[in-house]
Amino acid sequence: MDLSYGEEYEEFRAELRTFLEENWPPKGAEAELPKKEAAASFRERATARGYLARSIPEKYGGSEQPPDEIRAAIIREEFRRVRAPRDARGIGTMMLVPTLLEKGAEWQKEKFVPPTVSGEYRWCQGYSEPGSGSDLASLRTRAELVGDEWVINGQKIWTTQAQQAHFMFCLCRTEPDAPKHAGISYLLVPMDQPGIEVSPLRQMTGGADFNQVFLNDARTPADWIVGQRGQGWEVSRATLKHERNSIGAAAMSTAMFDGLVQLAKQSQRGGRPAIEDPEIRQRLVALEGYIRAHEYSGYRQLTLNARGEHPGSIQTMNKLVSTNIGSEVAKLALDLLGEDGLLDPDGERLLGQIPNMSRSWISQYMYSLGIAVAGGTGNIQRNVIAERGLGLPRDHYAQSSK
Amino acid sequence: MNFGLSEEQRMLQETVRQFLENECAPPKLREIFEGETGFDPALWKGMVELGLAGLHVPEEHGGAGLQVLDLALVAETLGYGGAPGPFFGHALGTLALCLAASDSQKHKWLPRLATGSALATLALGEAGGAWQPEEWALPAGDTLSGTKCGVPYASLADVMVVGVAGGGLALVERESQGVEVTPVGGVDRSRRVDQVRFDGTPCEVLPDGKAAAPRVRDAGLVLLAADAFGAGSRLVDLSVEYAKTREQFGVTIGHFQALKHQLANMAVELEPSRALYWYAAHAFDQLPEQAERASALAKAHITERAMQIARDAVEAHGGIGFTWECDVQIWFKRVMFDRAYLGIPSVHRERAARLAGW
Numbered sequence: 001m002d003l004s005y006g007e008e009y010e011e012f013r014a015e016l017r018t019f020l021e022e023n024w025p026p027k028g029a030e031a032e033l034p035k036k037e038a039a040a041s042f043r044e045r046a047t048a049r050g051y052l053a054r055s056i057p058e059k060y061g062g063s064e065q066p067p068d069e070i071r072a073a074i075i076r077e078e079f080r081r082v083r084a085p086r087d088a089r090g091i092g093t094m095m096l097v098p099t100l101l102e103k104g105a106e107w108q109k110e111k112f113v114p115p116t117v118s119g120e121y122r123w124c125q126g127y128s129e130p131g132s133g134s135d136l137a138s139l140r141t142r143a144e145l146v147g148d149e150w151v152i153n154g155q156k157i158w159t160t161q162a163q164q165a166h167f168m169f170c171l172c173r174t175e176p177d178a179p180k181h182a183g184i185s186y187l188l189v190p191m192d193q194p195g196i197e198v199s200p201l202r203q204m205t206g207g208a209d210f211n212q213v214f215l216n217d218a219r220t221p222a223d224w225i226v227g228q229r230g231q232g233w234e235v236s237r238a239t240l241k242h243e244r245n246s247i248g249a250a251a252m253s254t255a256m257f258d259g260l261v262q263l264a265k266q267s268q269r270g271g272r273p274a275i276e277d278p279e280i281r282q283r284l285v286a287l288e289g290y291i292r293a294h295e296y297s298g299y300r301q302l303t304l305n306a307r308g309e310h311p312g313s314i315q316t317m318n319k320l321v322s323t324n325i326g327s328e329v330a331k332l333a334l335d336l337l338g339e340d341g342l343l344d345p346d347g348e349r350l351l352g353q354i355p356n357m358s359r360s361w362i363s364q365y366m367y368s369l370g371i372a373v374a375g376g377t378g379n380i381q382r383n384v385i386a387e388r389g390l391g392l393p394r395d396h397y398a399q400s401s402k
Numbered sequence: 403m404n405f406g407l408s409e410e411q412r413m414l415q416e417t418v419r420q421f422l423e424n425e426c427a428p429p430k431l432r433e434i435f436e437g438e439t440g441f442d443p444a445l446w447k448g449m450v451e452l453g454l455a456g457l458h459v460p461e462e463h464g465g466a467g468l469q470v471l472d473l474a475l476v477a478e479t480l481g482y483g484g485a486p487g488p489f490f491g492h493a494l495g496t497l498a499l500c501l502a503a504s505d506s507q508k509h510k511w512l513p514r515l516a517t518g519s520a521l522a523t524l525a526l527g528e529a530g531g532a533w534q535p536e537e538w539a540l541p542a543g544d545t546l547s548g549t550k551c552g553v554p555y556a557s558l559a560d561v562m563v564v565g566v567a568g569g570g571l572a573l574v575e576r577e578s579q580g581v582e583v584t585p586v587g588g589v590d591r592s593r594r595v596d597q598v599r600f601d602g603t604p605c606e607v608l609p610d611g612k613a614a615a616p617r618v619r620d621a622g623l624v625l626l627a628a629d630a631f632g633a634g635s636r637l638v639d640l641s642v643e644y645a646k647t648r649e650q651f652g653v654t655i656g657h658f659q660a661l662k663h664q665l666a667n668m669a670v671e672l673e674p675s676r677a678l679y680w681y682a683a684h685a686f687d688q689l690p691e692q693a694e695r696a697s698a699l700a701k702a703h704i705t706e707r708a709m710q711i712a713r714d715a716v717e718a719h720g721g722i723g724f725t726w727e728c729d730v731q732i733w734f735k736r737v738m739f740d741r742a743y744l745g746i747p748s749v750h751r752e753r754a755a756r757l758a759g760w
Contacts, residue, residue, distance in 0.1 A: 392657075
């Protein structure tokens with residue numbers, strides 16, 4: 001074992017640092033540009049050097065680097081350190097682009113991938129519906145081919161960034177007579193049209209990160225379908241294997257924990273700093289056990305991925321591990337806040353206590369629950385762990401329902 | 403960045419696993435577990451032949467010259483197999499001599515310990531949960547008097563390393579006068595412990611004992627964490643296997659979501675902590691400034707997790723899980739040992755808090 005990255009990688013890191021010193025924050029005339037333009041120009045140079053868009057072929061605007069988990073980790077570390085713009089982290093780059101690269105038609109790749117990678121095109125995801133959450137394949141939004149257009153009617157929900165998005169990638173029922181999973185198609189839909197209405201969904205924290213999207217005779221060209229009719233379910237699943245493990249998530253857990261320790265040092269209990277309180281000390285270290293295990297487990301998975309070996313059942317667990325930690329951190333933070341826990345989550349006084357985050361701890365106390373539900377609730381994760389990780393029988397409802 | 407095992411380390415684990423599967427499968431294991439001494443000479447001899455007695459002894463003294471990480475990987479595998487016998491005490495007693503003994507003491511003992519022709523053990527604990535070096539109270543000069551608790555397989559050991567007042571270490575030969583060994587009825591019958599009373603017993607203070615004592619304790623914490631991880635993994639596997647074979651309502655009970663979720667939770671509680679004990683072992687070998695805290699954290703976290711998993715495993719087995727004949731009890735008690743030995747988790751959480759400067 002060797003936790004340093006080794007000579008070859010440290011050289012790579014040194015080159016990267018030099019590049020970053022010279023290019024970020026913006027220098028000279030570029031420093032005068034609007035932030036967005038400066039970032040775009042920086043991204044272009046970083047891509048040319050192979051630091052960004054690494055998994056994207058050159059002809060679609062990427063840098064087409066051989067997969068190298070360790071280089072990727074170093075890039076994340078160094079970019080984060082100087083807060084340089086990284087790959088556009090929207091749902092378009094994370095979910096749509098890998099899907100198109102694997103399943104899309106050539107013209108679709110050429111048209112959509114480069115502007116999505118550069119951040120020009122923004123996307124939202126039209127999967128969940130009011131009646132279709134965990135049982136996503138029961139979705140009822142219908143698309144009918146009328147002439148050379150799909151005409152879409154239905155409702156989507158939990159649609160992050162729907163207001164800002166230029167397009168939606170959307171699962172629709174196109175073959176109403178086919179069995180559940182076989183009746184779905186994967187469509188790309190322009191958002192700016194009269195048939196689409198976006199309505200924000202206010203969450204318990206008071207903010208509105210999600211939306212409902214109503215589709216009333218919304219239209220999209222007949223060939224804006226990824227894969228064949230009725231293959232939408234498989235197309236949407238293809239993305240899942242592109243999702244990588246927990247390194248990033250563990251970094252967030254450790255940063256939050258640092259914030260929690262700070263909070264414990266600043267808060268009072270019985271007239272003394274809370275961090276001197278035996279119960280708080282026990283709880284902090286108990287929590288740190290989970291956090292370090294998650295962090296080092298990320299190192300282990302990184303190593304196995306870099307060797308081309310499968311990390312095993314741990315890969316099914318990362319999300320639940322990470323959201324469990326998020327909840328426990330937030331719970332201890334609320335206890336440390338004491339009577340400040342009565343305050344408005346967005347009140348001035350509480351902001352800025354979590355490193356790299358604009359939310360207050362009170363907001364995080366609620367938000368951590370949202371994160372635990374997003375992308376599959378804890379109970380759905382437990383099904384996945386039990387079935388794919390431990391080899392227990394599939395849920396018979398999931399196998400047979402209509 | 404390489405946070406993974408080498409080919410040799412994987413082979414070491416695989417060899418030990420195979421050995422235990424062949425030589426110490428549950429019927430045999432149970433026989434030793436239920437027996438008078440908790441010791442099977444043939445099994446220990448087999449382990450010695452695999453090189454486990456001298457894994458970490460320098461090559462110049464007849465060992466394999468490996469590190470605490472390698473010992474910990476073996477400890478995990480022994481925990482998984484529920485292997486009975488004196489590995490733990492022998493490994494730590496021998497490590498103490500490697501770290502603290504004089505050249506002549508090393509020459510005298512290490513070659514014999516490395517080849518298993520002599521057995522070592524370690525006597526640290528004193529009444530009232532005094533496991534830590536700063537808590538030891540036995541005064542040592544040319545002789546030693548007082549009582550040590552929880553000494554693994556003291557009745558079989560040829561040499562004992564004893565923690566003494568001031569946080570140092572002393573060597574006592576088992577055949578010396580004034581050593582009285584009393585077996586303690588321990589909960590974990592796969593690792594027996596004795597109470598040892600010294601009465602004017604001749605001893606040799608180890609020259610580097612004070613520096614080595616906390617290191618030996620830290621290595622002990624790592625080995626206990628690794629053993630508990632192995633035992634916890636076995637408990638998860640036993641429970642999953644049971645869920646795949648036991649039928650109720652016409653299907654295997656693994657079909658039921660309530661049980662699937664309980665088993666998933668057990669796995670989620672345990673699996674990430676494999677890396678936590680690896681890290682603590684790696685820190686012991688390579689990052690000494692982090693070793694003390696990392697070992698405290700690993701021991702506190704993993705033994706606590708494994709203990710809850712053991713309780714869940716009983717529940718997952720239903721009524722049969724509560725019986726003596728069900729193998730769950732063997733690993734349940736294994737974890738009880740790992741959790742309590744060298745101090746319960748809260749002791750080490752407080753140490754970890756202090757070591758962070760909190």
